[in-house]
Amino acid sequence: MTITPAPPGGASVRPLALLALPWAVARLGFQRQFAYPQATLWGLITNTFFGLLRVAVLSALFGARPQVAGYTVQDAITFTGLTQALIAALSLFGWFDFMRVVHRGEVAGDLLRPTPLLTFWAAQDAGRAAGQFLLRGLPMLLLFGLVWDMTFAAGATAGTQTVLSVLLAWACGFLFRFLVNCAAFWSPDAVGFGRFAWAVLGLSCGFLMPLAFFPARVQALLAYTPFPSMLNTPLELWVGVKGGAAAWAALAAQLGWTAALLAACLLTLRAGLRRLEVAGG
Amino acid sequence: MGELRHLLSLYVRLLGAQVRSQGAHRTSFLLDALGSMLITAAEFAALALVLPRFGGLNGWTLGEISLLYGLAELAFVLMDLVFGGFDAPNLSAHVRAGTFSTFLLRPAPLAVQVFGSDFALRRLTRVVLAAAILAYGLTHAAVPWHPGAALLLAGCVAGMVCFFGGLFVIGGTLTFWTVESVEAMNVLTYGGRTLISYPMDIYGTWLRRTFTYLIPAGFLSYLPVLHLLGRPLPDGLPTWAALLGPLAGPLLLTAAFAFWRSGVRHYEGTGT
Numbered sequence: 001m002t003i004t005p006a007p008p009g010g011a012s013v014r015p016l017a018l019l020a021l022p023w024a025v026a027r028l029g030f031q032r033q034f035a036y037p038q039a040t041l042w043g044l045i046t047n048t049f050f051g052l053l054r055v056a057v058l059s060a061l062f063g064a065r066p067q068v069a070g071y072t073v074q075d076a077i078t079f080t081g082l083t084q085a086l087i088a089a090l091s092l093f094g095w096f097d098f099m100r101v102v103h104r105g106e107v108a109g110d111l112l113r114p115t116p117l118l119t120f121w122a123a124q125d126a127g128r129a130a131g132q133f134l135l136r137g138l139p140m141l142l143l144f145g146l147v148w149d150m151t152f153a154a155g156a157t158a159g160t161q162t163v164l165s166v167l168l169a170w171a172c173g174f175l176f177r178f179l180v181n182c183a184a185f186w187s188p189d190a191v192g193f194g195r196f197a198w199a200v201l202g203l204s205c206g207f208l209m210p211l212a213f214f215p216a217r218v219q220a221l222l223a224y225t226p227f228p229s230m231l232n233t234p235l236e237l238w239v240g241v242k243g244g245a246a247a248w249a250a251l252a253a254q255l256g257w258t259a260a261l262l263a264a265c266l267l268t269l270r271a272g273l274r275r276l277e278v279a280g281g
Numbered sequence: 282m283g284e285l286r287h288l289l290s291l292y293v294r295l296l297g298a299q300v301r302s303q304g305a306h307r308t309s310f311l312l313d314a315l316g317s318m319l320i321t322a323a324e325f326a327a328l329a330l331v332l333p334r335f336g337g338l339n340g341w342t343l344g345e346i347s348l349l350y351g352l353a354e355l356a357f358v359l360m361d362l363v364f365g366g367f368d369a370p371n372l373s374a375h376v377r378a379g380t381f382s383t384f385l386l387r388p389a390p391l392a393v394q395v396f397g398s399d400f401a402l403r404r405l406t407r408v409v410l411a412a413a414i415l416a417y418g419l420t421h422a423a424v425p426w427h428p429g430a431a432l433l434l435a436g437c438v439a440g441m442v443c444f445f446g447g448l449f450v451i452g453g454t455l456t457f458w459t460v461e462s463v464e465a466m467n468v469l470t471y472g473g474r475t476l477i478s479y480p481m482d483i484y485g486t487w488l489r490r491t492f493t494y495l496i497p498a499g500f501l502s503y504l505p506v507l508h509l510l511g512r513p514l515p516d517g518l519p520t521w522a523a524l525l526g527p528l529a530g531p532l533l534l535t536a537a538f539a540f541w542r543s544g545v546r547h548y549e550g551t552g553t
Contacts, residue, residue, distance in 0.1 A: 042464035049472045052488070053479075060339040060483035061331070068334060189306040192313030192403075199319035208327035213334055 021115045022123035029127025033135055040135050043088065047140060051084040055148065069212040075239045078151040079210050081144030082235050089133040090170060090231065091125075092207055094198040095177045096191065102184035107276065117273075118178070118265060125174050153238050161247050165234035168254040173230040175261035176201070182265070185272030206232030212241060226257035288393050295397025303402045310403065318406035321354055325414060341480045344421025345510065351415025352434070352502045353478040356441030358407040364446040366398035367453035369463040376456050381548075391545060392538075395453075424509050433505055436527030441501045443530030445470060447537035454537075454544035473498050482515065489515070497529045 033040075055077050062073040071079070087093065098121060101107050110117055144150055153159040180197040183190040202208060204227035211219055211232045222228055233250045236242045242250050303310060328350075332343050365371060372395070375381040384394045424430060452466035473496070481489045481503045493499030493515075500522070507514055508523035 039464060042467075046464065046467050046472065049468050050475065053472070053475055053484075056483045056485070056488075057328075057338070057479055061335045063335070063339070065335070187306065187309050189309040192306075192309035192311070192316060194316075196312045196316030196319060199316050199323055202320070203323035203327060208324060209331050213331040215330060215333070218330060 022119055025120060025123040026127035029124040030131040033128060033131030044136055044139055047084050047087065047136065048143060051080055051140070051144070054080045070241045071210060071212065071239065074149050075151050076210065077148045078239055079235050081141060081148070081150060082238060083207055083231065085137040085140040086231065088136045089129045090173050091177060092202065092205070092231065094194060096181065096194055098178060098181035099184040099190055099194065103188065118269060121178060122174060129170055151239055154240050158237060158240060158243065161251060162234050162238040165237050165251055165254060168251065168258055169230050169234050171258045172226055172254060172261060175258065175265050176226065176230065179261065179265050179268060182268045182272050185275050201227060201230065205230045206235065210235070226261060229254040229257045288390060291389055292393050292397050295394070296400045299400045300402050314403040314406045317403045318410050321407050321410050325350060339480060339483050342422070344418055346480065347414050347418030348422055348506050349480060349502055350478045351411055351418050352437055352506070353441065353474055355408065355411035355415055356438045357445055357474045358404055358411050359438070360442045360445045360449070362400065362404050362408070363396070363442065364449040365401060366395040367449040368399065369452040369456050369466060371399045372453040373456035373463065422510065430509055433509065433524065437502050437505050440527040440530035443534040444501055445474065447530070447533035450534070450537040450541050454541045457544045457548050469496065477502055500526045500529045502526065
């Protein structure tokens with residue numbers, strides 16, 4: 001990886017110069033996604049096949065019912081299309097990159113960079129997410145739009161809210177993934193923590209089924225967790241299950257969880273790095 | 282007979298070594314095993330939680346779907362335990378690192394070494410859960426209890442283990458030539474498993490027919506379960522078609538190992 005070194009700092013670093021390195025890192029993270037076109041194509045084909053199966057299950061569930069829990073069958077299919085499009089960008093099947101760097105001791109090299117560790121990784125993941133969305137998300141949406149009848153966000157407000165919400169879902173999800181990866185500071189074999197966490201995430205973020213279909217008690221329980229903020233919220237805003245004041249409240253909840261997870265990440269990272277120093281890794 | 286016992290003891294010794302190493306980090310192993318089970322649990326729970334709101338799936342109750350789901354999951358996880366070494370990500374890692382060439386140098390049969398190269402103990406929890414889902418299905422669907430039914434179900438599981446094992450062997454063999462296109466096999470293995478976890482009448486006719494006559498996945502559990510539930514088979518198939526499931530798997534596995542042997546003969550290594 002070649003990164004143009006940040007301009008020599010000092011007391012008079014302008015804010016724009018501070019952003020130069022994260023921007024370069026994000027761009028590299030973006031470009032790296034285009035390295036294996038064949039793998040991307042197969043990934044897209046696999047996603048499409050699973051999307052097809054999920055649409056079949058949802059359509060069969062609806063049967064002749066016009067509406068369930070605020071969803072029409074068209075909304076449910078849209079939900080599936082959007083989740084299939086976001087799997088790769090939001091790394092819903094798991095993410096072990098930071099864990100690997102800690103286990104190999106390469107995190108020591110990361111610390112030498114003039115950018116804070118979390119900023120560096122956030123920039124890299126943002127670039128990765130953007131690349132994956134372009135490569136796998138957009139074609140999936142196009143395909144769903146062509147093959148099935150999709151619901152579109154009602155008006156400019158709902159559309160803008162959805163875009164904001166997807167960005168917050170990425171931030172929330174990234175911080176959760178990063179936090180789970182921090183387990184690597186304490187366990188030499190933290191992959192197990194990760195697999196456990198991704199399994200919880202899959203069910204609780206509304207990837208497998210729209211959360212509105214779950215029994216009220218399960219939904220109430222999940223409302224106390226950050227998981228719906230990582231996928232379910234933007235989808236509800238797009239489909240229009242949540243609108244008006246409820247939509248703004250949902251966005252505020254996402255923002256709140258992002259802030260809470262950011263604090264948790266910073267605290268955990270500090271404790272983890274101190275432990276690393278003690279261990280002399 | 283002595284030869285077979287020797288191979289078996291070799292295999293068991295390989296598994297023992299892996300079990301000991303995997304038990305080294307207790308907490309992580311425990312979470313890993315729980316996480317593995319949770320993947321199955323979450324997927325099934327997502328269906329079980331929403332089904333009351335919808336009443337059923339195309340006329341299938343949760344108990345009846347559990348039969349299909351439990352059978353597919355149980356067979357797939359058992360297969361993953363036994364054939365994990367042939368799975369493309371595992372085998373291609375060995376090929377790329379050059380460790381596959383060391384397999385060839387060792388004075389032990391190649392297949393036994395590959396069979397014993399990726400035994401993930403954590404998957405045992407999934408076996409238990411899959412068996413529980415199947416048991417739920419058996420007690421909540423109207424399946425008549427007679428030795429023939431038990432035999433057919435056992436045959437289905439064995440047939441599916443062979444079927445998906447054969448797909449793993451084919452995918453693993455493909456890694457000798459190419460690493461990337463192997464992802465295509467995922468559609469057949471993981472995709473096929475998911476496809477037959479649900480009653481196949483929910484799919485469009487062409488999809489159902491493709492996965493019945495071209496890729497014989499439909500014969501593995503869907504037709505036998507229809508037969509056990511006393512329902513007519515699709516496309517006017519005769520009753521005995523429901524009994525073909527246990528045969529389709531071993532046929533595919535035999536062909537897959539023939540492909541494997543020719544692949545090994547042509548294997549040239551990556552030069553690493």
